Amino acid sequence: xxxxxxxxxxxxxxxxxxxxxxxxxxxxxxxxxxxxxxxxxxxxxxxxxxxxxxxxxxxxxxxxxxxxxxxxxxxxxxxxxxxxxxxxxxxxxxxxxxxxxxxxxxxxxxxxxx
Numbered sequence: 001x002x003x004x005x006x007x008x009x010x011x012x013x014x015x016x017x018x019x020x021x022x023x024x025x026x027x028x029x030x031x032x033x034x035x036x037x038x039x040x041x042x043x044x045x046x047x048x049x050x051x052x053x054x055x056x057x058x059x060x061x062x063x064x065x066x067x068x069x070x071x072x073x074x075x076x077x078x079x080x081x082x083x084x085x086x087x088x089x090x091x092x093x094x095x096x097x098x099x100x101x102x103x104x105x106x107x108x109x110x111x112x113x114x
Contacts, residue, residue: 005058007049007067010077014066015046017073046070047104054112061114065091068105 007015019027027039034048042048046067053061066075066089075089097105108114 001057001059003058004060004062005053005056006062006064007046007053008064010064011080013073014064014071014075015049016067016070017076019045020072044070051108054108054114061112068097068101069095 008018012018013021022030024039027042030045031037031039031042034042034052036042047070050063050067053063064077066077069075077089078086
């Protein structure tokens, strides 16, 4: 229990960005791990992994805002292999959390006692 689980960091692809580049073998493995019949059954991989992380025994679960907002790699924060142009993505007021999104987070938080 003395650990932290997260769906990503500032240095990796967003979950949607990673999923769009994942191989069929990787997608198949993730689908099996998440108890889906097929990777084509996975509609929102970011929310599937948020739910999975929330169900963990880890003391803390952390999700990048990009995953909560279902953003792809255009919202990636940092790519350590590229020097210029880092840290440019910003959360703007046009992306405010909707009531539906807030309710979804609340539901997961309550189910997993986070």
